[in-house]
Amino acid sequence: VQLQQSGAELVRPGASVKISCKAFGYTFTNHHINWVKQRPGQGLDWIGYINPYNDYTSYNQKFKGKATLTVDKSSSTAYMELSSLTSEDSAVYYCARSNGNYLYFDYWGQGTTLTVSS
């Protein structure tokens, strides 16, 4: 099992960015994909998850309107789009797979560093 995330991004304030997470080594539609934010020197903040089987999403209220989660089943890839970016969105973003029966995160991507700066 491996989750491979897209590379670092430098984006202007007010813009949007789409980060990808490509899954390998398991049946993509059998496990939720979660997204987690980590600001520099800070803890972990759960953004939400998507169920690739039926595209059902669940968001942390604090990220509603900021993050949009989607998947492309044909390429086993999950995406997170972040909109109206500010410096507060500068962080490392991780995708993580949920265990099938329970919802803890058993595999993580390597992280994508987002820098929002003019």
Add this chain to the structure above:
Amino acid sequence: DIQMTQSSSSFSVSLGDRVTITCKASEDIYNRLAWYQQKPGNAPRLLISGATSLETGVPSRFSGSGSGKDYTLSITSLQTEDVATYYCQQYWSTPHTFGGGTKLEIK
């Protein structure tokens, strides 16, 4: 939302020490508790799920205990490679909240 509180944000420890990290939920999470280890520059790594189940490949010096609202991660005989930040997480309900983390440092 369920709040997860790790009482200590950092610990100074000596190699070979026994370390105990605590995590308290704001309500009963029915053992839906995971522990993760994160080293600088790396993604978190799952150590324990279901409050007590050690993941494959995790050294047996790590163990988890607890129930209800109160949970503990223990490390017997701390090794150099255990220096990291440890996070608890509840997955009983969404949002799947994390504790603030406990950073272990060598004295």
